[in-house]
Amino acid sequence: GDSVTQMEGPVTLSEEAFLTINCTYTATGYPSLFWYVQYPGEGLQLLLKATKADDKGSNKGFEATYRKETTSFHLEKGSVQVSDSAVYFCALRPGAGSYQLTFGKGTKLSVIP
Amino acid sequence: SAVISQKPSRDICQRGTSLTIQCQVDSQVTMMFWYRQQPGQSLTLIATANQGSEATYESGFVIDKFPISRPNLTFSTLTVSNMSPEDSSIYLCSVMGIEGQPQHFGDGTRLSIL
Numbered sequence: 377g378d379s380v381t382q383m384e385g386p387v388t389l390s391e392e393a394f395l396t397i398n399c400t401y402t403a404t405g406y407p408s409l410f411w412y413v414q415y416p417g418e419g420l421q422l423l424l425k426a427t428k429a430d431d432k433g434s435n436k437g438f439e440a441t442y443r444k445e446t447t448s449f450h451l452e453k454g455s456v457q458v459s460d461s462a463v464y465f466c467a468l469r470p471g472a473g474s475y476q477l478t479f480g481k482g483t484k485l486s487v488i489p
Numbered sequence: 490s491a492v493i494s495q496k497p498s499r500d501i502c503q504r505g506t507s508l509t510i511q512c513q514v515d516s517q518v519t520m521m522f523w524y525r526q527q528p529g530q531s532l533t534l535i536a537t538a539n540q541g542s543e544a545t546y547e548s549g550f551v552i553d554k555f556p557i558s559r560p561n562l563t564f565s566t567l568t569v570s571n572m573s574p575e576d577s578s579i580y581l582c583s584v585m586g587i588e589g590q591p592q593h594f595g596d597g598t599r600l601s602i603l
Contacts, residue, residue, distance in 0.1 A: 410591060419495075419581055419596040420532070465531065469592075475520055475585055476547075477592060479531045 378403045382466050382480035389456055389487050397451040397483045399440075399466035407468040409433075409442055409449040410477070414463045423451075423464070456487045491516050491586050495595035502572055502602050509568045510598045512582030517562035519588050523555070526579040526597070535580075538565040572602045 383398040401407065408427045412420040424433030429444035438453045449466060466480040492515040502508055512521065521538040536544040536557055544557035559565040569576055579599050583592040 408591075412594075420583075420594040422490075422591050422593060425591055475588075475592075476522070476534050476537070477532075477583075479533075481531045 378407070378468060378470060378478045380466050380468055380478055380480035382464075382483050384481075384483070385463075386484040386486060389485070391458055391487055391489050392455045393487075395451070395453040395456045395460075395485070397464055397466075397485070399449045399451065399480060401447050401449065401466075401468050403447075403468055403470060406471045408471070409440070410467045410469070411438070411440055411449070411451050412465045412467060412479075414465065414482070416462070420465065456485070458487045458489055461485055461487045490593045491518060491584055493582060493584060493593060493595035495582050495598055497598055498596065499599040500601070502600065504573055504602055506572055507568055507570045508572065508600065509566050510580055510582075512565045512567070512584075512595055514563045514584050516586065518584040518586045519562075520585040521559060521565045522583045522585075522592065523557060523565070523567045524581045524583060524594075526581060528577070532581065535567070538567075569600065572600075574602045576600065577602045 379402045381400050410425045411423040413423045424435045426433040426442035432441045440451045463482045463484045465482045467477045494513045496511045523535040524532040526532045534547050535550045536546040538559040540559045556568045579597040581597040582595040
């Protein structure tokens with residue numbers, strides 16, 4: 377079945393550091409890929425998405441590129457802020473009319489001043 | 490995107506009791522889903538709530554334990570029945586406004602069972 381593998385956390389960075397959170401997936405067909413963010417005590421917010429190979433999703437300084445050849449969708453940000461401290465989830469949605477999301481285990485990011 | 494309201498936001502319940510969680514959306518949506526997030530874990534899909542018919546449950550989840558209703562295109566409920574401490578989790582409602590669009594989540598219900 378479909379699966380998503382994220383790098384283990386927690387990740388602790390200093391403010392203005394470069395962030396990469398790795399995400400790889402296993403799926404048949406042509407899934408859509410997502411990054412969601414969960415701030416402390418809140419639900420999930422959609423951060424960015426990509427629906428086909430070579431698409432780049434971007435939002436709030438975060439970027440991720442859908443790489444079919446490496447089955448990856450790594451999340452990057454050039455300069456993190458304290459307010460980026462949260463848990464980040466990579467997720468996939470199968471194509472062909474199936475809409476359930478499969479999530480990775482989540483990566484907790486802490487940014488220190 | 491749709492505004493999703495979940496109630497209650499948190500609760501502490503006694504073992505053996507049941508709790509119904511409500512999910513209200515401010516616009517009609519095609520699909521509604523219920524997820525569970527156990528402490529420190531990722532999200533697991535419980536079921537897809539179908540309007541006017543029985544929900545579609547994922548492996549490991551059954552209607553007797555998690556009955557779901559969806560009477561219209563803007564509202565759904567999830568009941569956690571005969572609760573035990575293992576049911577302590579965050580329960581999240583998500584919606585898909587238009588078929589194929591990303592899912593958006595409510596803020597969740599934080600449930601603790603004593």
